[in-house]
Amino acid sequence: MQSEQSVRQALMQACQTYVQQRIDTARQAMEAAQESANEESKSSAGDKYETGRAMAQIERDRHAQLLAEALKLQQELTRINVDKAYETAQPGSLVSTDRGRFFISISAGKLTVDGTDYFAVSPASPIAALLSGHKPGDVLSFNKQPYRVLSVD
Numbered sequence: 001m002q003s004e005q006s007v008r009q010a011l012m013q014a015c016q017t018y019v020q021q022r023i024d025t026a027r028q029a030m031e032a033a034q035e036s037a038n039e040e041s042k043s044s045a046g047d048k049y050e051t052g053r054a055m056a057q058i059e060r061d062r063h064a065q066l067l068a069e070a071l072k073l074q075q076e077l078t079r080i081n082v083d084k085a086y087e088t089a090q091p092g093s094l095v096s097t098d099r100g101r102f103f104i105s106i107s108a109g110k111l112t113v114d115g116t117d118y119f120a121v122s123p124a125s126p127i128a129a130l131l132s133g134h135k136p137g138d139v140l141s142f143n144k145q146p147y148r149v150l151s152v153d
């Protein structure tokens with residue numbers, strides 16, 4: 001069994017990998033859309049050309065927005081300290097409840113470390129906002145379900 005600090009470090013690495021994959025995918029899609037726009041300019045003229053080029057530009061802009069969001073997530077990760085010991089639920093902490101384990105960091109979904117599932121959630125998410133400031137033994141209600149905080153690391 002890994003220490004809670006090494007679990008947090010593994011979860012942080014998984015979050016960084018998740019964000020890097022989003023960045024890479026968005027960049028590749030932007031490049032592909034740009035190439036498509038460039039190809040349109042070489043093909044036919046007239047309305048078809050303008051429509052195709054406009055569609056490729058819209059696609060490129062959409063991927064640029066996804067890239068910006070991924071870069072923002074990457075920035076959020078730099079503010080998280082996984083080496084600190086936490087007594088209450090807050091960004092960087094690992095919160096175990098009787099209904100699941102939560103890593104308060106970024107919204108990356110379910111991550112598995114050493115066969116155990118964790119949910120990487122943004123501090124702004126409803127569950128993280130509810131857990132925030134709580135300590136082991138606290139009981140709170142989320143979606144009309146009781147959650148008992150078992151540990152905060």
